[in-house]
Amino acid sequence: MTASIAPLDGIKVLDLSRVLAGPWCAQMLGDLGAEVIKVERPEAGDDTRHWGPPYLHTDDGTKTEQASYYTCCNRNKRSITIDMASPQGQALIVELAKDADILVENFKVGGLKGYGLDYESLRKINPRLIYCSVTGFGQTGPYAPRAGYDLMVQAMSGMMSITGHPDGEPGGGPLKVGVAVTDVFTGIYSCCSILAALQARHRTGEGQHIDMALLDVGMAVLANQAVGYLNADDIPQRAGNIHPSVGPYQDFPSKDGNVLLAIGNDGQFARFCAATGNEAWAQDPRFTRNSGRIIHRKDLQELMYPLMKTRTTAEWIALLEDKAVPCGPINNIAQAFEDAQVIARGLHVQIPRDAGDQIGTISTVASPMRLTATPPVVRRPPPAMGQHTDEILAELGRSPAQIAQLHSEGVV
Known part of the structure; x- marks a missing residue:
């Protein structure tokens, strides 16, 4: 970071989310300067640590068992492993939440209540907390209890019905987008909502609960296709790479x-x-x-x-x-990264990681948010699982002996 102060400098984020939508949101906050602590399960970690191949390689080119997927949405974070199913683990998360400005989670509706980590429980100890819940279908409605994944929402929202070639043409039929777009868009909408809640907190002094749903976002980003149906009763169809309203x-x-x-x-x-x-x-x-x-x-x-x-x-x-x-x-993606404009904009970023695992350098894509006075900066590489556990526990006032005991008991 240069002499300028990052936009979210001093803001603390507790990231209890995993996979893509929630972690993408927390990564954006980290890119903007927030201090992000990611809580992962001991031994297993975030699901995406195992979503491979492709896998990360060590400095000498040896393939590891660490999936590269995790690195796309977890830079600018520190990782602590905590067993939240244990009372001691729950107490540690509560302790972290007391001092947090923002909490991001993507458990099933009601999933954290039994642990005393739901919004209503945590707001009692930290009324300034902005608590963002990311689920497949939201906190209300008949589908609220269901788990939701990007592919399912792409299908249910109608996105797949307008993606791909028309029936009867070679390769015809509904297709998903090549990236988990509803997850990514949900992360972006979540970040925008959190920033709005921060501004509201400047006026009121109070935090609030944010209810983000993949299905809501999937419907919203249908954009012109949705309003074309709603206003003209015209159900959009698949048209390959042809724009339905503009041409050629x-x-x-x-x-x-x-x-x-x-x-x-x-x-x-x-x-x-x-x-x-x-x-x-x-x-x-x-x-x-x-x-x-x-x-x-x-x-x-x-x-x-x-x-x-x-x-x-x-x-x-x-x-x-x-x-x-x-x-x-x-x-293709290789050609895209070799494009002169992509190179000129510095979109390929390489950052060293010193986690004792010989990974060395990790590549990532630069943040597209270009603020002239307070630009986002990659300050931390995607962490190894639990890389900062002892460091964070020490910041909570735990002694080396207490930290060792928490390890021996499987709490962290």
Whole structure:
């Protein structure tokens, strides 16, 4: 961190969550400068520590049993292992919660009440606590007791029904998105809600309970597809890579592969036509306006498919780049990280980890939040399981002998 103070410097977060949505939220808070303590189960740890392959490697290239998945959402945290099923473990978490500003958890509804770690119990000892619960279906409603995972919510929310190629086409049928988007979006919405609650606490002095549900978020991020149905009674269908309301906004076969055009307005289409020597297309009543290009999409595609095969992907990008016509390649992830713009923005971050496990360096993706005065900084690598247990216990006032006893009793 530079001389500037991080936005959330001095804010303490207790992360009782695991897998992706909750940890993603806590990681964002950590990126913004909060001190995050992640509580994990002894021996097992967060579920994602075992979600492999792929696995992390040591400095000499030896594959470990530590899954790389965990590292995507747990940087800027310290890890302590606590058996919360034991009374001593519960007491330790209560002690940590007394001094916390924020708590993030994703247990089943009511799952923490028996441990005395639910919001109503903890608010009695810390009324300023902002307590964020992340579940599949929320704290209310007939599905509240159910466990919820990203794939299930992608299916239930309708997201899979609009993702993939139409029935009858090669590869047709509903598909999930290639990343657990409802988990990630839930983490982002949770972080936004927590920041709003912090601002409210500045005025009231009181914390509050935040009820985040994957299904709520999955429905919300349907965005234009949802409101199109709600307002026009039009049930969206799968359309592959074609945008249902804008065109031409899709991929095309090029001379050497595929190229993507993202033409979002009439001016861009007119410039595309001029650049390719097809000014008449922009004057054609069928194609002059976006609405016409959607109605007559097939007619336009019949003209464009042969045209797009006349140049390579690189040639199309070179032709259109200075015409303000969005055009680009379809990269795999390796190609994306080799892209000049990705490199210029410093999106690949390598951080050393000294946890006695010979892992050495861990790679992660830089935070996309670019605050000019108080930028996010990767201060801590994703921790080894329980790496900071003794350190955190010492901060709670435990002596070396007391810490050793907690270890021997299996509390930590």
